[in-house]
Amino acid sequence: MSLAEQMDTVTEDAAGTVDRHDTTRTFESTDPATGAVVGVFPVHDADAVRETVERASAAAGAWSALGFDGRRTRLSAYRGYLARRIHELADLMHRENGKPHADAILEITLAIDHLAWAGAHAKKTLGPRTVSAGMLAANHAAHLEYQPLGVIGVIGPWNYPVFTPMGSIGYALAAGNAVVFKPSEYTPAVGAWLAAAWRAAVPDAADAFQVVTGFGDTGAALCRAGVDKLAFTGSAPTGKKVMAACAENLVPVLMELGGKDAMIVDDDADVAAAADAAVWGAMSNAGQTCIGIERVYATSAVYDAFVAAVTEQVRTLRPGTDDEATYGPMTMAGQLDIVRRHIDDATAAGGRVVTGNAEDAGPNYVAPTVLLDVPETSSAVREETFGPTLTITKVADAEEALQLANATTYGLAGAVFARSKARGMDLARRMRSGMTSVNSVLTFASVPALPFGGVGDSGFGRIHGEDGLKEFTRAKAITRQRVALPVNLMSFGRPAKAADVLARVVGMVHGRHR
Ligand code: NAD
Secondary structure: OOHHHHHOOOOOOOOOOOOHHHOOOEEEEEOOOOOOEEEEEEOOOHHHHHHHHHHHHHHHHHHHHOHHHHHHHHHHHHHHHHHHOHHHHHHHHHHHHOOOHHHHHHHHHHHHHHHHHHHHHHHHHHOOEEEOOOOOOOOEEEEEEEEEOOEEEEEOOOOOOOHHHHHHHHHHHHOOOEEEEEOOOOOHHHHHHHHHHHHHHOHHHHHHEEEOOOOHHHHHHHHOOOOOEEEEEOOHHHHHHHHHHHHOOOOOEEEEOOOOEEEEEOOOOOHHHHHHHHHHHHHHHHHOOOOOEEEEEEEOOOHHHHHHHHHHHHOOOOEOOOOOOOEOOOOOHHHHHHHHHHHHHHHHOOOEEEEOOOOOOOOOOOOOEEEEOOOOOOHHHHOOOOOOEEEEEEEOOHHHHHHHHHOOOOOOOEEEEOOOHHHHHHHHHHOOOOOOEEOOOOHHHHOOOOOEOOOHHHEEOOEOHHHHHHOOEEEEEEEEEOOOOOOOOOOOOOOOOHHHHHHHHHHHHHOOOO
């Protein structure tokens, strides 16, 4: 079996695993809880990446020619395949990323729902339509449609190895593009499984979605391999490198980067609900969530009750690898140092620490940690921590909370807890972020019709929703003359008086506006 064929194999134990003797360079992905090898994958070099993109390019025409209905049928077959094998994929995610099986099921469910929405809404959002031709071109029909770009390169992170890349892959495919996906080096088995599942579920368009594996160099090679757009999800520093590589060939980019999301708890908030949401938003997935809550600003009216409720909840959390554990180990051992530095900085600056129970969990785990009275200048408040930690800061009122929430270079998402609908909506609108949920956390990610993306250092461009479909297309404008007019203003043959007549008409139509 060739390397490519091995990569395209879906097996319950080792999806996409290759025989390390058949290639010059391979790497292992390991279970962060036990260190056990999950799979062995090729390090694809620039030639291999280019070859894959060429195969995708050849497949893109046929995939696009299937039309919206043909693609919808095949995307449905794919989601059906994922749904039938949901436990197999969730088990792989648990072993490779460390997250609890139940969280993996939730993540796959969200991805399936987005696939269904993208397939069902592509035609209405992107298909041909006529628009008003306006006064000056009244004798023309004006046509608009959104055409696929060709091949989309997708570079993904490890923290939500199914949901996050699928936000680009599913919407790009629905829009008529082929996709080459470079999963994180921490979750190559999940990436290889997703592509192998595609080949199994959609055999007549197998090359429309392929995977290459490797480290940063493989990602950089994908930027330079002739893709028509690059959708990147990861950290801001890597995003800058991806943009620089793509700039060499004017390859457009979509940037889904990190965050330092805040929650505002207003005077009249339901404190118990806010505390429950803050703990889930901060600690689930071991805090390794781009849209996770890392900071809370609670008004003085609710601060004490909120801290008490959060503290009580945090004490019930238990990290581990068994089915009852609330969250798993840190996926990337290196992240432990960053989380510890932020906690140390916070305590050195006078912050108080409330931790849950995690002494027995093992070296790769971080105890759920709440940090109180931490100065706004501390790294725990300013930098993305990406661990199960939460700062809680007392503020005079929601206006001060909003000001502090917005005082960051990031702007991905956030949450507001307020009983007044008008107040909650007003604070949400003024929060400097791409997404905000009122009286819940992270909900916007589960609404396929809503666009997902950030501002500032959190990136630009949108996945999900109609904007997410359009992101992977180019708008095509066509005018078609229906009848010829006696006078053509865009001809050297126009009469000399035509400009005077035009000026009079413009004066009548627009001149009265002051
Ligand atoms: P990362 O930036 O380290 O890596 C992301 C991907 O980029 C990996 O596949 C990696 O191999 C690749 N890469 C590394 N160097 C590269 C280069 N020079 N050229 C091209 N590709 C390169 O990020 P990570 O640690 O995998 O993910 C965590 C980060 O992702 C966090 O900051 C998190 O907030 C962010 N994230 C954002 C979203 C979002 O939707 N905004 C979603 C999930 C995660």
